[in-house]
Amino acid sequence: MTLENNPEILKVENLKAYYQMNYFGVSREVRAVDDITVTMRKNEVYGIAGESSSGKTSFIKVLAAAIRPPLRVVSGTAKYSFSSGAIDVAHATPDEVEAVRWKHLSYIMQGSMSVLNPVRRIGKTFHDFAARPLGLKGKAFEDRVVAHLDRLKLPPDVLRAYPHELSGGMRQRVTIGLATVCHPEFIIADEPTTALDVVVQKEVLNLIRDIQKEMGASVVFVTHDMSVHANVADRVGIIYAGRLVEEGPTREMFFAPKHPYTAHLVASLPRIGDTQQRPALEGRPPNLADPPQGCRFHPRCPLAIDICRKEVPPLETIGPDHRTACWRWRDVAPLVHATQPAGVMA
Amino acid sequence: MTTLLDVRDVSKRFTMGGLFGRKQVDAVMDASFSLSAEKPEIFTIIGESGSGKTTLARMILGLEDPSRGEILFRGQKVDRHAGRAKRLEFMSNVQPVFQNPFEAFNPLKKIERYLESTARRFLHTSDKAAIDRAMDEALQKVGLSLREVRGRFPHEMSGGQLQRCAIARALIPNPPLLVADEPVSMVDASLRMSIVNLLKSLRDDLGVSVIYITHDLATAYYISNRLIIMQRGRIVEMGDARTVLDNPEHAYSRLLKASVLSTDDAGAGKLGTDPDMLRLANGSVGQAGRLIDRADGRSVRVYESV
Ligand SMILES: Nc1ncnc2c1ncn2[C@@H]1O[C@H](COP(=O)(O)OP(=O)(O)OP(=O)(O)O)[C@@H](O)[C@H]1O
Ligand SMILES: Nc1ncnc2c1ncn2[C@@H]1O[C@H](COP(=O)(O)OP(=O)(O)OP(=O)(O)O)[C@@H](O)[C@H]1O
Ligand code: SF4
Ligand SMILES: [Mg+2]
Ligand SMILES: [Mg+2]
Numbered sequence: 056m057t058l059e060n061n062p063e064i065l066k067v068e069n070l071k072a073y074y075q076m077n078y079f080g081v082s083r084e085v086r087a088v089d090d091i092t093v094t095m096r097k098n099e100v101y102g103i104a105g106e107s108s109s110g111k112t113s114f115i116k117v118l119a120a121a122i123r124p125p126l127r128v129v130s131g132t133a134k135y136s137f138s139s140g141a142i143d144v145a146h147a148t149p150d151e152v153e154a155v156r157w158k159h160l161s162y163i164m165q166g167s168m169s170v171l172n173p174v175r176r177i178g179k180t181f182h183d184f185a186a187r188p189l190g191l192k193g194k195a196f197e198d199r200v201v202a203h204l205d206r207l208k209l210p211p212d213v214l215r216a217y218p219h220e221l222s223g224g225m226r227q228r229v230t231i232g233l234a235t236v237c238h239p240e241f242i243i244a245d246e247p248t249t250a251l252d253v254v255v256q257k258e259v260l261n262l263i264r265d266i267q268k269e270m271g272a273s274v275v276f277v278t279h280d281m282s283v284h285a286n287v288a289d290r291v292g293i294i295y296a297g298r299l300v301e302e303g304p305t306r307e308m309f310f311a312p313k314h315p316y317t318a319h320l321v322a323s324l325p326r327i328g329d330t331q332q333r334p335a336l337e338g339r340p341p342n343l344a345d346p347p348q349g350c351r352f353h354p355r356c357p358l359a360i361d362i363c364r365k366e367v368p369p370l371e372t373i374g375p376d377h378r379t380a381c382w383r384w385r386d387v388a389p390l391v392h393a394t395q396p397a398g399v400m401a
Numbered sequence: 402m403t404t405l406l407d408v409r410d411v412s413k414r415f416t417m418g419g420l421f422g423r424k425q426v427d428a429v430m431d432a433s434f435s436l437s438a439e440k441p442e443i444f445t446i447i448g449e450s451g452s453g454k455t456t457l458a459r460m461i462l463g464l465e466d467p468s469r470g471e472i473l474f475r476g477q478k479v480d481r482h483a484g485r486a487k488r489l490e491f492m493s494n495v496q497p498v499f500q501n502p503f504e505a506f507n508p509l510k511k512i513e514r515y516l517e518s519t520a521r522r523f524l525h526t527s528d529k530a531a532i533d534r535a536m537d538e539a540l541q542k543v544g545l546s547l548r549e550v551r552g553r554f555p556h557e558m559s560g561g562q563l564q565r566c567a568i569a570r571a572l573i574p575n576p577p578l579l580v581a582d583e584p585v586s587m588v589d590a591s592l593r594m595s596i597v598n599l600l601k602s603l604r605d606d607l608g609v610s611v612i613y614i615t616h617d618l619a620t621a622y623y624i625s626n627r628l629i630i631m632q633r634g635r636i637v638e639m640g641d642a643r644t645v646l647d648n649p650e651h652a653y654s655r656l657l658k659a660s661v662l663s664t665d666d667a668g669a670g671k672l673g674t675d676p677d678m679l680r681l682a683n684g685s686v687g688q689a690g691r692l693i694d695r696a697d698g699r700s701v702r703v704y705e706s707v
Contacts, residue, residue: 074557107561107589165587212417212424220417223583224450249586252450252616253660254674254682261672279589285667306668323590324664325619327646332598335591339544 061096064273068092070131072117085343087113089297102288103277110297111277112165112245119162119243120144120152137240158188161234165245171218178214188237203236206262223250235266244276260287281324293317296341296351303377313384315356318391358383405438411470413456429453430634441610445621448631454614458580462497493523496571498581502563506555513551516570523574539569561588582614597624618661622646630654633686640699650701652681
């Protein structure tokens, strides 16, 4: 399904966000988000994948208006068009952010514990966050929350529990519940299902999709689990070393990736039955305080040529909804066939 | 055969909800298994979210007392209340890697402080150069270096980097048993394989046994010798990892395997679960049943009514 014609809900332009630190007079700058331009549409599920520490969480923090020093927006914009009006979260004031939080924009952080107050019962936390936006009180509020938790396969008892009394996966579902109970227009989720068993994971992903469909909401989620992207996302974007290197419709990204790093990612997924090691990426992850010149992937790229070492490849549109930043995107196809095990090609 | 770890009919009951509205939760019920001292292995625990995996791990680490049953490490009872010296000796032998690296580290403490205090404690030294060397060695084993980590706070690291630091910390005392609770759930596929391979080489080259808790059936298949599958506090199936995963017998094990998402239909939005499988898997919940042995070496929980 392509949602090409749906109206835009988020437009990110030339966004740069760096961690700027000063240790005893020595300054250090980590260019975690380095010139990202991307558009997200109403009713769309956009999946983000990429290497560990490539800047996914940092990017998503800007989108979620959860920017705290030393992270700073250096340039660019991130504009939402909510039903309540437009807001550029890269430059919004805390009050402006407060006005859209939970009701229009919600954020499920990586490592779920951090939003849950350890000395507050789950029920109280729900009350703190959701009672006002929902405009419900007492029994009516509790009923709504209980019904919502039920969809996440959580019993009403969790409302009486303290966070440490729940398992990791239960806490993760609680935060998903918090982020979705107010039916926001835009849901941002960082690794929302990593702590769940595969049965519950499927149910939770279904819930996220259902809410998204019912409400016409948009979802951006980050996960390392490529099989989640494969089954949930409409489009997938790949981040490498602080940059968006490829984005496209999910099917194309899996079966016809046009960037060598994407090709590696989709082939690296181990499967049940694998006893053989899959090829790992050569070399070390790039240092974001001093990223490689030219294409940032060049030191590890099997297709690298001279120009890659000198010039940054532009993020070029190569098909409907499909963009890639690679000088040699036309030559990626053979790479895919070489690395994918037999029987995977559709 | 001498045993490294012996888990004997262990159960754990929690009272949940603090002072008001108490409720009993049977987190683990009658779990039994043992690891041999001669044959290091990767022993995997998979299963439902909330089925007691972390609780079991915490009991093995002596962080939680069993309500019933006992756990022996090299013939000695794992005892949370043993004297300081005994605890320390035990801890140098059994090291944890926790589920969520963001929770495992105190946000106000520099990462190296953890590594440092672990090194000081277990290497019985305060020689700075020796401590630095031990930290760097451990970090190198997980693909990091002291140079990269020094001076940084947990929030200055990504999830994957933090998790590798947690593993590095656990490796400092060279323990014979590592209890790793979802060590790879937050890292990319490449790193995931490198960490899993690290566990494998710890077993093969250094003779370290690993209790590996995961939701990822593919890596479980790839590295485990044996595994157990848990549902609602009970072990429902146990045996050779490949035997069980190739052909799971218990209804919950079957559901688990069938629920693994695949990329074969990428873009088709397939998230359905077979309702019959779901019904069968939930059918036995709440019943005790009993574990019986099969000819292929596995044990599986069966119920009178089915
Ligand atoms: N508060 C901070 N101060 C300084 N550097 C930081 C901070 N937070 C993150 N970084 C650095 O920014 C880079 C990007 O980190 P980020 O958390 O965005 O990565 P990620 O793609 O989400 O990784 P993962 O998949 O492991 O979660 C990393 O090099 C990380 O060490
Ligand atoms: N300190 C505690 N007090 C009360 N109940 C607890 C406590 N710790 C765990 N529980 C309960 O025990 C059960 C098992 O939790 P545990 O954390 O062991 O599950 P798990 O198998 O590790 O799950 P996950 O895969 O989600 O991490 C859950 O119902 C949980 O709510
Ligand atoms: S631009 Fe060059 S180095 Fe970069 S991904 Fe393409 S071929 Fe590889
Ligand atoms: Mg992250
Ligand atoms: Mg757990």
